[in-house]
Amino acid sequence: MTGSDLIGIMILAAGLFAIGVFGVLARRGMLFQLVALEVALSGPALGFIAAGAYHADPEGQGMFILVLTLAATEVAVGLALFLRLRRLTGTDDSDAISGLKG
């Protein structure tokens, strides 16, 4: 893997992360926000893989497994929150819970 490949993949990873963050900010449906969070997480994961491959270092893949674990826990918490939201408000609109409104 050459340096220009690495830069290309890093730009791709940054783009994935940006798409994910945009999804979280733009969607109101909580399920879609969770999906967007997963997309956002895949960006850094790709970055780790690419950096590991570039430096010929297996720790990049190790970090990828860590990111997978993180994503799994995040989905567990997110789905629990989603269930609470459905039970409390009867909708999946995340704007419906605004208890922190000033």
Add this chain to the structure above:
Amino acid sequence: MAHLLPFVPVPALLGFVILSLVPVPLSRAAVIALGVGAAVLPAILFFPVGLSCIEGVCVAGAVVPILSIDTGVFVAQIAMSMDPLSMVTGGTVVLVGALVLIYSGAYMASEPLPDLRRFFAVMNLFLAGMLAVVFAADVILLFLGWETIGLCSFMLIAFYDKLPKAVASGRKALITTRVADSFLLAGLMMLFLNAGTTRLDGMLAAVPGIDPWRLAPIAFLIALGALGKSAQFPFHTWLPSAMAGPTPVSALLHSATMVAAGVILLARLAPLFAAAPEISAMVAMLGILTAALGALVALIQTDVKKLLAFSTMSQIGFMVLALGLGAPAVALSHFAIHAVFKSLLFLSAGVMSHAAGGSTAIESLRGSRYRQPLAFWSFAVGAASLAGLPVITAGWYSKEAVLAAVWSSGPWGVPLWLLAATAAVLTGAYAFRVVFVAASQTADLAAPAWGGLAVVVPLTVLTLVAVIGGLSVGALIQFTGGATVHTPLLPTLLGAAAPILGVLLARQLVKHPQELEALAKRMRHVRIFRFEVLYYYYFVRRFRRVATVLGNAEGTEAVADAVALRREGVDVPGLVTDDPLGRGASQVRGIRTDLITRATDGQTPVVRMVAGDPVGRLLIVVARLFVGFFVARFNPDRIDRAWMGLAGGAGHAWALVRRTQTGRVRDHSLWIALGCAGLLLFAWGTSWR
């Protein structure tokens, strides 16, 4: 015995895991035994470790490594330190933690079983997290423990989850400390970027090599994080409402240990702050401000737990002051003594209010001396230690050490000392106000039986330590590496007189409660710490009075007419009567009824006085010219209007900022993302080589 140290928090963590995660129904006795046992075991495990200190194992920099993570670029080492600092704080935490958990075994016994299990699980997790904070020798373990105790604080404040107020208080505490924690995380990360290691000793060793302009923001961010956790001004708002939790929680988390975590962190990073003197000065200023205001506000509280909460704020302010002045050893000794007497106060107040039918109002404690003699006397001992009654209490020795450190801290020492001594007088007053009320006689002396060994043992042990612990203060300070400061006789004597004066003041206040009420009425703007009101009250009003006297506006026709118009409901801006408290109007009216004013209508009073005296007249004309050209410009119309606009602008700014809090998940995500991006940019900019 050093290898035992990493196992000290383990029983508490195991207690949490068993109580919260193991899906086996446990009986009430088993839950209490597990919860209390998991908190007592760390104390037993710590005992040999602490004893080994006598053999001289605990020197500055002694570290017990746990594991290292080799990431290729650098090695992240997880380790626990065995230096004097962690021994003193760790000893305090295990002692107070064990005693409070023993007490809560009795206090919480009547809760429903699931709630009881949740309570002990979270208390054990808290104890494990707190021990991780005090023993941590690297920032990873430190931050892990730091976040754990913040989470436990939230769950325990909101323990009575059927009460909306408790949940709201927990949320307030969580969000306030979260904001501070993000500052701390940013500061620690920038310190890591500059030092290249996660070990605290390595970071501190790298401090002299960091540019001052990089060091100052790091110290600033870390100080903000520590002050947020310690409920210091301007993050102080969460602590009083945190009293919505059960009393043992207030005794352990919100007085003795968790809120002092900021003090521990600042003491551990003392060399970093010594290298950033401007940040240290800021920390000291915020500390003395919180100490003085907290004591003032505690004086007018009507709820004993709220009073103790403000007192905690104030006492931690003393510690933060000592830290800001570069005396971490003194701050730590005050931390240890404060943890003992403040948990004693909370525990005995819990017993007294239980006997008073569960009410925590100070008035309802009346007669506690006859209902619950043990609790009353231990409360009195705790209050004496809090006030710092000379010679006989432990609180005196540690507070005297703080005052001595303040006195000998350079050119600002004496004014700061005066402020601190005033706060000490107020401390004596508010502490003994409760004692005097509780000691008074009342008709209703029906005492519900509540006591037993689980109450007697913690109260007795803590009382003993609160009295004889004073003998250890000098040793503690020397052990943690500080030099005992010898102050001149005068400040020592004055410092000893301060608490006695406070007690006399308390006697007076209890005898004449209406004086306190009048004070409370006058202080309603202090209680809420509202800037614009404070600013108006102390600056604008005074300035206006001076401007009125100088401008000689009081007796003039225009003012009198304006007052008359105002009384009819016509709006006339720009006069003395703009005072929203309505004091100016009555003064002006008084002058209007003057007989001479009617006789020589249209003349100002001063001109009237010198009628027929050419020399005096000349002087007056010059003075009038001076007033016309110079002083009149400072009349209520221009400058203080601008200042008032500034003060009022704070309110408008608040209204504007409030609107950005939409409560929507999306908008909050946006702010979090922007904040992260900003912090990353800042870190990149300051660590760029």
